[in-house]
Amino acid sequence: MALAIITMIIGLAVLVWSADLFIDGASAIAVKFNMPSFLIGVLILGLGTSAPEMVVSALSAYAGSPGLALGNAYGSNIMNIALVLGVTAFISPIFIRGAVVKQDMLLLLAMTALAAWQLVDGTLSRFDGIVLSLALLIVLMIQIVLALRQPAANAPVATANGIDSTKAIFSLIIGLAVLILSSRAIVWGAVQLATLWGISELLIGLTIVAIGTSLPELVASIVAARRGEHEMALGNIIGSNLFNTLGVVGLAAIIHPLAVEPEILSRDFLAMAIITGLLFVLAVIAYNRSGYLGKGGGAVLIASFIGYTGWLISSAL
Known part of the structure; x- marks a missing residue:
């Protein structure tokens, strides 16, 4: 038990440190190459924090476990919006640009609809x-073109003078690697404690492990938002969900055609689609009112996460 507690404490400390390093590197690259923060969030943070899901789903598909492959991707999307973005907005209000609502979120909704259309026949082929x-x-x-067309709206305001590109890239890579490893250490410690306390493996998987796999996105988004990089935080979530819906599931299906279990479509994917739509509605409301997604919107998203978790646990028992 002592080892598990020590691992969790050290893992949490390293997690926060690595998130700072990761965001430092991402911000420096954005400034050095005059790239919009939102684009950095979509491409670098989104892809980087989705790497664990991609590996897990690919290995699950190869091992013939379609439920794990799909559940990992769609469950991660739910966590990203309901938990990660909800907690981030509750702690530090996120600025919402009109272009993000009218372009990026509509793209995410369209890709969610594409995924639904492919799932309705109960299979995901290699062609899919x-x-x-x-x-x-x-x-x-499309994201790159749209982001680069509006440099004045979301380009970093800092100067590129004195920024070492090699150091920035090094900080980005090391920060991401340690971010992922430290989150895994926290999950391991939590699972060990839960097991010692007699909590079932099912509940551990549905709660501790599920939340643990979202720690990289959670900490990176909170750090980015608190530093004023609102678009980087939001871009991280939109980018990560796009990579999960298209890249993670697509790669898994290419490796091995997937049979779609009924509960994945009727529960997990349905919940993901509803929460994605909820985010769009909240973003529109925030944009038309104060321009910020704050505590109220964050609380609604967190409540949806709690509701989904309760639904998941009750349906699995």
Whole structure:
């Protein structure tokens, strides 16, 4: 028990440190190359924090476990919006640009609809996987073009003088690697404690492990928002969900065609679609009112996370 507690404490401290290093590197690259913060959030933070999900789903598909492969991707999307963005907005209000609502979130909704259309027949073929992967490439190209068309609206305001590109890239890579490893250490410690306290493996998987896999996105988004990098925090979530919906599921289907279990479509994907739509509605309201997604919107998202978790546990018992 002592080892588990020590591991969790050290893991948490390292997690916060690595998130700072990761955001430092991302911000420096944005300034050095005059890239919009939102684009950095979508491409670098989104892809980087989705790397664990991609590996888990790919290995699950290869091992013939479609439920784990799909549940990992869609569950992560739910966590990203309901838990990660909810907690981030509750702690530090997130600025919402009109372009994000009218373009980026609509893209996310469209890709969610594409994924739903592919799932309704109960299977994901290799062709479906190729379509999803190609859709990801197209979406990323659209994101890049849209972001670069509006440099004045979201470009970093700092100067690039004195920024060491090598150091920035090093901070980004090391920060991401340690961020992921430290989150895994926290999950390991939590699982060990839960096991010692007699909590069932099912509840551990549905709660501790599920939340633990979202720690990189959670800490990175909170750090970014508290530093005023609101667009980087929001871009992280939108980018991560796009990578999960298209890239993670697409790669898994290419590796091995997936049978879609009924509960994935009727529960997990449905919940993901509803929460994605809820985010869009909250963002529109925030944009038309104060321009910030704050405590009220964050509380609604957190409540949806609690509701989904309760639904998940009750349906699994």
